[in-house]
Amino acid sequence: MKKTAKIVAVALAIVLALSLSVVAFAATVTPAAGAATGSASITVNTPENKGEVATNTYKVYKVFDAQVDPTTGNIIYSTTKGSVPAGFTKDANGQVTYTGEATGTELTEADIRAIAAYVTNADLVATVETTAADDSFTVNNLPYGYYYITTTTGTLVTVTSTNPTATVDDKNDVPPVDKIITKANGGVVDVDAAGKKAMGEVGNVLEFTATVTKKSGAENYIFHDVMTSGLTYDPSTLTITDKNGTVAASSYSTAVSEGDTLSVRFYNDYINTLADGDVITIKYSATVNNNALVTDEENNTAYLSYGHEGSENSTPKQKVEVFDANILVNKFYKDGNDQNQPLAGAGFVLKNADNKYYSVTDNGIVWVDSIDNATEYFTDATGALADGKKFSGLASGTYTLVEKTVPAGYNKGEDTTITVTANDYTAANLSQTADVENETGSVLPSTGGMGTVIFYVAGAILVVAAAAVLIAKKRTNATAA
Numbered sequence: 001m002k003k004t005a006k007i008v009a010v011a012l013a014i015v016l017a018l019s020l021s022v023v024a025f026a027a028t029v030t031p032a033a034g035a036a037t038g039s040a041s042i043t044v045n046t047p048e049n050k051g052e053v054a055t056n057t058y059k060v061y062k063v064f065d066a067q068v069d070p071t072t073g074n075i076i077y078s079t080t081k082g083s084v085p086a087g088f089t090k091d092a093n094g095q096v097t098y099t100g101e102a103t104g105t106e107l108t109e110a111d112i113r114a115i116a117a118y119v120t121n122a123d124l125v126a127t128v129e130t131t132a133a134d135d136s137f138t139v140n141n142l143p144y145g146y147y148y149i150t151t152t153t154g155t156l157v158t159v160t161s162t163n164p165t166a167t168v169d170d171k172n173d174v175p176p177v178d179k180i181i182t183k184a185n186g187g188v189v190d191v192d193a194a195g196k197k198a199m200g201e202v203g204n205v206l207e208f209t210a211t212v213t214k215k216s217g218a219e220n221y222i223f224h225d226v227m228t229s230g231l232t233y234d235p236s237t238l239t240i241t242d243k244n245g246t247v248a249a250s251s252y253s254t255a256v257s258e259g260d261t262l263s264v265r266f267y268n269d270y271i272n273t274l275a276d277g278d279v280i281t282i283k284y285s286a287t288v289n290n291n292a293l294v295t296d297e298e299n300n301t302a303y304l305s306y307g308h309e310g311s312e313n314s315t316p317k318q319k320v321e322v323f324d325a326n327i328l329v330n331k332f333y334k335d336g337n338d339q340n341q342p343l344a345g346a347g348f349v350l351k352n353a354d355n356k357y358y359s360v361t362d363n364g365i366v367w368v369d370s371i372d373n374a375t376e377y378f379t380d381a382t383g384a385l386a387d388g389k390k391f392s393g394l395a396s397g398t399y400t401l402v403e404k405t406v407p408a409g410y411n412k413g414e415d416t417t418i419t420v421t422a423n424d425y426t427a428a429n430l431s432q433t434a435d436v437e438n439e440t441g442s443v444l445p446s447t448g449g450m451g452t453v454i455f456y457v458a459g460a461i462l463v464v465a466a467a468a469v470l471i472a473k474k475r476t477n478a479t480a481a
Contacts, residue, residue, distance in 0.1 A: 027137035038143030058128040061119040064146040085114035179302040179318040202393030203364030227261040227300040230292035237285040326392035342383030347405030349374040396422035410438040
């Protein structure tokens, strides 16, 4: 009976829970049809840290009847069933005692599994649906007894006795999940200090690292990653490790769930070998593809689903963002009133700090040696690059905009330098417009202008000079005569 009395205080928490906020007492408690009633109650405090999905289902089962011996004050447990779970015995009067290996107030894992296998729907006394608004719930009108409480987030909340009331805590947290970007391609991908944002050129490979922390009651862990269209996942790069090194491929499967780019289902047999707090590390890579040329941001979102089959429990989502920069053009000339006017027909190429030229291929951006092989974009009547073109998919760095094709009647515009700053994810840095002015070419003198007048002046001077020479000659001849 002493061991039995110890078990009265058991509050073993090995379950996961969900949702994000805590208010109070809005849970829906549904008594089981035909269940016996009494004056006892059980209050369950839901976890403080909850997951992305706010709903949870608790089920309360009565394992044994209970009453207090008026002479000794001890609790007497009994059952009318023909059997009891392993770890318990029943005498001829139906009284139940504990004979298992538990010490103190905690049942063993074997005891818990035995109780879980023992109870049936006939033992169900209440079902409780909770939401994010519930920080606790109470099941009233219960007969005195020994109770087993489960939840959809895991296997067990507690085994407890009502005498006449019991309060238990569902102490388990959502299994923590984190996701970061690590540098790749020899460090050409800029990543912020938190690892949540990166600036990558089209064609760059990005490495991702996700961690999942095992919690008590762990069951049906599935890691999900959803990438936008500008990222191409490479399955060959997937590696999974834990404290013991590489996780065997037989411990998980990678069948992709609907909507996922990557999903990893960890088998329960493997999860059960981990201690609470052990970390699973998942690494994989993706390439920034040509779809990123028409968008300025790509992202992928990681989260973990868990709990009983059919439950919708999931952790808060961890999102990382991948940015690429773009350069636009504003081409103009100044009219007679010194006003800017858009200029069409100018062709531009882009050069990087290594004096190589931007070229878009089916495999992403490549940088070529010759300007003849560069991608050239032309301005339209608005002075912008035609058809919404821009030099996009760029990483951080210094670039030079070069006017390759000059509109007839104009001089070539000056080369323009643009700097995209590393780890600056503001719109002003990621999308820059280069203003390029063209001046008209040299103009020949027009008819009636100074160019004609000067011939007239020169001719008049020659006539005067000739007359002077002629007069001087006549005077010389007269004197001689």
